[in-house]
Amino acid sequence: xxxxxxxxxxxxxxxxxxxxxxxxxxxxxxxxxxxxxxxxxxxxxxxxxxxxxxxxxxxxxxxxxxxxxxxxxxxxxxxxxxxxxx
Numbered sequence: 001x002x003x004x005x006x007x008x009x010x011x012x013x014x015x016x017x018x019x020x021x022x023x024x025x026x027x028x029x030x031x032x033x034x035x036x037x038x039x040x041x042x043x044x045x046x047x048x049x050x051x052x053x054x055x056x057x058x059x060x061x062x063x064x065x066x067x068x069x070x071x072x073x074x075x076x077x078x079x080x081x082x083x084x085x086x
Contacts, residue, residue, distance in 0.1 A: 005017075005084045006029065006083055007073070007081065009082060011076070012074070016070055017072065018084050021063055021071065022067070022069070023064055024086035025061065026038070026060065026082050026084050027082060027085070030081040033079070033080040034078070035076040035077070036057055036080060037055060038055055038072065039053050039074075041070050042070075043070050044070075047072065051074065
């Protein structure tokens with residue numbers, strides 16, 4: 001496993017936090033945002049544009065896929081930050 005990566009997530013926008021991964025974890029580091037949401041795309045796919053398929057998560061979430069995916073996080077209400085372990 002590579003070293004963890006800290007990613008700042010601007011408020012109200014999708015931020016790609018992991019590229020072409022099949023396993024790993026995302027951990028919330030900053031609780032200022034009112035909520036964090038996640039979604040994913042097959043690697044190379046178009047980034048999400050709205051919250052239609054967003055799934056709320058708190059604390060940590062596991063990345064587990066049989067194919068490479070790009071993972072996106074949305075910080076709602078304020079700037080946030082996450083730690084990505086892949």
